[in-house]
Amino acid sequence: MNGHSFIEVRTIAQKKNNEKYEAILNAAVKVIGQAGYHNAPISKIAREAGVADGTVYLYFKNKEDILISILRETIGTIVDRIHDELKLEDGDAAESLKGLITIYFGIFGVNPDLAMFTQVHLRQSNAEMRKQIGDIIRPYYQIIDQIILKGIESGVFRESMDKRIARRMIFGTMDETVTAWILTGAKYSLASQVQPVYDVMVGGLRA
Amino acid sequence: MNGHSFIEVRTIAQKKNNEKYEAILNAAVKVIGQAGYHNAPISKIAREAGVADGTVYLYFKNKEDILISILRETIGTIVDRIHDELKLEDGDAAESLKGLITIYFGIFGVNPDLAMFTQVHLRQSNAEMRKQIGDIIRPYYQIIDQIILKGIESGVFRESMDKRIARRMIFGTMDETVTAWILTGAKYSLASQVQPVYDVMVGGLRA
Amino acid sequence: MNGHSFIEVRTIAQKKNNEKYEAILNAAVKVIGQAGYHNAPISKIAREAGVADGTVYLYFKNKEDILISILRETIGTIVDRIHDELKLEDGDAAESLKGLITIYFGIFGVNPDLAMFTQVHLRQSNAEMRKQIGDIIRPYYQIIDQIILKGIESGVFRESMDKRIARRMIFGTMDETVTAWILTGAKYSLASQVQPVYDVMVGGLRA
Amino acid sequence: MNGHSFIEVRTIAQKKNNEKYEAILNAAVKVIGQAGYHNAPISKIAREAGVADGTVYLYFKNKEDILISILRETIGTIVDRIHDELKLEDGDAAESLKGLITIYFGIFGVNPDLAMFTQVHLRQSNAEMRKQIGDIIRPYYQIIDQIILKGIESGVFRESMDKRIARRMIFGTMDETVTAWILTGAKYSLASQVQPVYDVMVGGLRA
DNA sequence: GATGAATGAGCGTTCATTCAT
DNA sequence: TATGAATGAACGCTCATTCAT
Numbered sequence: 001m002n003g004h005s006f007i008e009v010r011t012i013a014q015k016k017n018n019e020k021y022e023a024i025l026n027a028a029v030k031v032i033g034q035a036g037y038h039n040a041p042i043s044k045i046a047r048e049a050g051v052a053d054g055t056v057y058l059y060f061k062n063k064e065d066i067l068i069s070i071l072r073e074t075i076g077t078i079v080d081r082i083h084d085e086l087k088l089e090d091g092d093a094a095e096s097l098k099g100l101i102t103i104y105f106g107i108f109g110v111n112p113d114l115a116m117f118t119q120v121h122l123r124q125s126n127a128e129m130r131k132q133i134g135d136i137i138r139p140y141y142q143i144i145d146q147i148i149l150k151g152i153e154s155g156v157f158r159e160s161m162d163k164r165i166a167r168r169m170i171f172g173t174m175d176e177t178v179t180a181w182i183l184t185g186a187k188y189s190l191a192s193q194v195q196p197v198y199d200v201m202v203g204g205l206r207a
Numbered sequence: 208m209n210g211h212s213f214i215e216v217r218t219i220a221q222k223k224n225n226e227k228y229e230a231i232l233n234a235a236v237k238v239i240g241q242a243g244y245h246n247a248p249i250s251k252i253a254r255e256a257g258v259a260d261g262t263v264y265l266y267f268k269n270k271e272d273i274l275i276s277i278l279r280e281t282i283g284t285i286v287d288r289i290h291d292e293l294k295l296e297d298g299d300a301a302e303s304l305k306g307l308i309t310i311y312f313g314i315f316g317v318n319p320d321l322a323m324f325t326q327v328h329l330r331q332s333n334a335e336m337r338k339q340i341g342d343i344i345r346p347y348y349q350i351i352d353q354i355i356l357k358g359i360e361s362g363v364f365r366e367s368m369d370k371r372i373a374r375r376m377i378f379g380t381m382d383e384t385v386t387a388w389i390l391t392g393a394k395y396s397l398a399s400q401v402q403p404v405y406d407v408m409v410g411g412l413r414a
Numbered sequence: 415m416n417g418h419s420f421i422e423v424r425t426i427a428q429k430k431n432n433e434k435y436e437a438i439l440n441a442a443v444k445v446i447g448q449a450g451y452h453n454a455p456i457s458k459i460a461r462e463a464g465v466a467d468g469t470v471y472l473y474f475k476n477k478e479d480i481l482i483s484i485l486r487e488t489i490g491t492i493v494d495r496i497h498d499e500l501k502l503e504d505g506d507a508a509e510s511l512k513g514l515i516t517i518y519f520g521i522f523g524v525n526p527d528l529a530m531f532t533q534v535h536l537r538q539s540n541a542e543m544r545k546q547i548g549d550i551i552r553p554y555y556q557i558i559d560q561i562i563l564k565g566i567e568s569g570v571f572r573e574s575m576d577k578r579i580a581r582r583m584i585f586g587t588m589d590e591t592v593t594a595w596i597l598t599g600a601k602y603s604l605a606s607q608v609q610p611v612y613d614v615m616v617g618g619l620r621a
Numbered sequence: 622m623n624g625h626s627f628i629e630v631r632t633i634a635q636k637k638n639n640e641k642y643e644a645i646l647n648a649a650v651k652v653i654g655q656a657g658y659h660n661a662p663i664s665k666i667a668r669e670a671g672v673a674d675g676t677v678y679l680y681f682k683n684k685e686d687i688l689i690s691i692l693r694e695t696i697g698t699i700v701d702r703i704h705d706e707l708k709l710e711d712g713d714a715a716e717s718l719k720g721l722i723t724i725y726f727g728i729f730g731v732n733p734d735l736a737m738f739t740q741v742h743l744r745q746s747n748a749e750m751r752k753q754i755g756d757i758i759r760p761y762y763q764i765i766d767q768i769i770l771k772g773i774e775s776g777v778f779r780e781s782m783d784k785r786i787a788r789r790m791i792f793g794t795m796d797e798t799v800t801a802w803i804l805t806g807a808k809y810s811l812a813s814q815v816q817p818v819y820d821v822m823v824g825g826l827r828a
Numbered sequence: 829g830a831t832g833a834a835t836g837a838g839c840g841t842t843c844a845t846t847c848a849t
Numbered sequence: 850t851a852t853g854a855a856t857g858a859a860c861g862c863t864c865a866t867t868c869a870t
Contacts, residue, residue, distance in 0.1 A: 204411025586793030618825025
């Protein structure tokens with residue numbers, strides 16, 4: 001699905017009809033995004049995808065696998081696009097950060113269902129899934145870390161701050177902005193938030 | 208449970224037996240916090256609380272009511288403590304912000320189950336619950352807004368930034384810090400994060 | 415409650431506060447009559463009666479006992495009034511029949527809840543209760559039989575007809591009339607139906 | 622099931638597998654007929670029908686739908702057979718009446734469970750179901766009305782009587798006869814009651 | 829591969845009944 | 850007597866998953 005996934009382990013049906021695989025995933029994003037994981041019966045996802053209930057199990061091990069797959073594809077897409085569009089190695093750190101926010105808001109801004117899905121389901125209390133999600137999200141965190149490091153090395157970012165906290169601030173602020181955008185009904189453009197969000201991240205609160 | 212609740216409408220059993228009410232809430236925090244709302248049967252919560260299944264319904268209208276009640280009590284406690292311990296009106300904005308973080312991390316730092324519960328379940332995809340949660344969390348947001356405003360007026364915080372984004376940054380950063388703390392097993396002290404978090408919030412990334 | 419009950423076996427609390435006994439029965443007639451036996455919780459009956467749930471069990475063995483008691487009291491009242499107001503032994507058969515209808519419609523006509531209760535709950539599929547109801551209703555049937563017999567002996571009623579069928583016709587017609595009256599909302603006076611019902615019973619369909 | 626149902630709206634599973642649909646209905650007639658609606662768990666009906674609990678819900682919306690469906694099929698069958706076997710338009714009114722009784726007793730006479738079911742559950746205290754039952758039973762009432770009218774027009778039945786009361790007498794007498802037959806254990810043949818019942822209906826009590 | 833009927837474990841909730849006060 | 854909090858069995862219904870076709 002995305003270049004990033006060349007190491008992807010698609011347990012079942014990797015060679016199978018990709019159209020149906022995509023259809024089911026898209027249907028799941030929509031149905032789960034709107035109703036929530038536990039209020040989204042497989043039967044409803046299947047109907048939305050235009051396949052039979054049983055067909056879902058030809059492409060996914062179980063319901064949990066659908067959820068994990070969506071997160072993997074989504075984060076994968078984000079990571080891929082960042083690698084593709086941003087020169088992480090040699091570019092300007094500030095520019096990279098703004099690029100990161102732009103891509104992040106760009107992907108969710110055109111797909112509120114996907115945004116909702118991600119906001120709600122990245123937070124999982126089930127221990128086993130938490131581990132899987134951790135693995136999925138790691139490369140994304142690493143990109144943020146990389147940008148921070150580059151910024152520090154190039155002297156644009158402060159050296160004195162806690163780098164992990166900086167990462168959480170970046171991620172948390174973007175996350176919270178997307179959440180607020182959804183909860184208010186996605187009425188304005190997420191893209192319009194890139195600049196003010198970037199500004200607060202970099203400048204902080206201090207006068 | 209918290210002074211904030213003097214207007215509290217406990218529809219059922221506002222009776223004397225607060226002990227069982229508390230026991231059920233605590234059990235629910237634990238069970239739901241560990242397994243997730245949809246993997247936490249009432250029967251398990253009841254057993255953990257040491258009561259019969261039916262007893263739960265003497266104190267709560269239904270399962271959803273338990274979830275909402277926990278969030279209300281938790282946010283209520285935070286808001287109460289802030290009002291009690293911080294001089295929001297006349298105090299120093301920077302100090303208020305640090306106090307906010309201290310209280311927030313203090314409450315969750317001693318109760319990882321509650322932290323987990325809140326992190327996961329403040330994000331709800333069910334539309335009706337989202338509305339209720341919105342109402343519950345509003346006073347908390349207002350406190351953050353108040354601190355930001357005070358900071359700007361007193362000249363400690365920048366006037367040029369987007370105030371809503373600033374609020375989301377504050378909330379998102381704390382949230383993300385707590386989440387990370389849980390996911391890594393709550394092995395270090397959350398209190399130790401107050402200063403670095405505050406520092407990043409106020410100073411931002413810029414060198 | 416009715417003279418007829420001097421042999422009544424009030425299993426519990428026969429010497430107890432009769433006011434509460436009556437209050438519970440009346441409440442049960444109302445609540446069960448409107449909602450049906452299985453949609454009428456004891457708690458609701460108790461509340462309607464102004465007593466605590468547990469109190470109900472001081473006056474009745476269990477919920478079934480309430481139902482049986484109401485039927486017993488109701489049929490008992492009917493039977494008593496017939497014995498009191500009609501000269502079954504020496505009176506005119508036609509007059510007795512009309513008197514029977516008048517009393518029957520009179521009792522239910524002023525109490526639609528009781529009418530509903532009786533119509534629905536005289537029909538019971540539970541085998542054990544069916545037996546008890548049979549015992550309760552027997553004296554009522556015997557009165558009808560007695561009237562028929564007297565009519566035949568005095569030459570006012572046909573000898574050639576099947577006497578049991580005649581009894582069922584009398585009971586079934588009254589029953590059906592009361593049922594129809596309730597189902598249409600008890601908007602007209604049941605008393606107004608005495609004459610036409612009597613007329614059809616006695617005259618039959620034949621021109 | 623019956624020709625009458627060509628407009629039947631079988632919301633779920635109008636699928637080919639009528640066998641299971643029928644099996645569940647028959648099982649429900651038996652189990653509910655013997656134990657009563659509220660003492661007949663779906664699990665017991667399913668077991669009797671030889672299917673899993675969940676299967677019931679592939680064929681019926683809910684438990685109430687089973688009850689309504691049975692009544693609809695039963696009354697439908699009666700109405701169909703009357704239309705098929707009786708010349709309502711041009712036949713003799715007396716003959717039509719006897720035919721009606723014959724069919725009615727014929728259907729229930731071979732199926733005491735169904736008779737019990739119908740006797741008990743046509744009387745429903747639940748307001749919403751009462752409306753549905755009213756709709757179901759209407760065509761049956763109309764047939765009786767039609768017979769009465771035809772009788773009056775052809776001069777066989779009295780014009781002076783109340784026609785609605787006459788209908789209730791006919792229905793009530795048949796009903797009561799079936800009820801009595803069941804309550805006494807269905808030991809004699811219902812068919813043997815056709816003539817005496819007809820006789821009492823037409824002749825009335827008068828000598 | 830694709831289907832969808834069938835399964836049955838599992839859960840939220842109700843409510844008759846009990847019993848300590 | 851009277852109370853009403855507490856109990857826990859019972860039931861309607863859902864839905865992830867399987868498998869014969």
